[in-house]
């Protein structure tokens with residue numbers, strides 16, 4: 001059974017990843033992802049977007065939700081790598 005944990009929102013994840021970028025803790029996958037650069041980040045965005053599409057066509061709601069969460073993560077990594085803030089995106093919504 002999955003352990004209960006508080007719900008993490010898009011904004012809370014962005015704050016967490018921004019903090020990782022600023023403090024660069026050892027062992028952080030986000031720090032490694034940022035150091036890998038925009039080309040590698042863009043490839044992950046495309047990969048995860050493809051997995052979202054496949055999950056939407058063929059998989060369960062749970063699997064689709066998980067793929068979407070990974071796409072959101074990689075979009076945030078790419079945003080932080082480029083120095084964008086949430087407001088830069090939100091003003092287009």
Ligand SMILES: N=c1c2ncn([C@@H]3O[C@H](COP(=O)(O)OP(=O)(O)OP(=O)(O)O)[C@@H](O)[C@H]3O)c2ncn1[C@@H]1O[C@H](COP(=O)(O)O)[C@@H](O)[C@H]1O
Nearest residue numbers: 013016017020027028029030031048051069070071073074
């Ligand atoms: N939400 C995420 C998250 N979603 C996706 N990912 C990464 O994206 C990858 C996508 O998984 P896949 O199954 O598609 O791929 P994989 O086979 O596991 O990995 P690859 O071989 O494809 O690289 C995962 O392996 C993670 O490296 C994430 N990595 C971290 N987080 C959260 O980000 C925060 C900071 O994490 P750290 O920087 O690692 O401390 C924490 O709250 C984490 O929970």
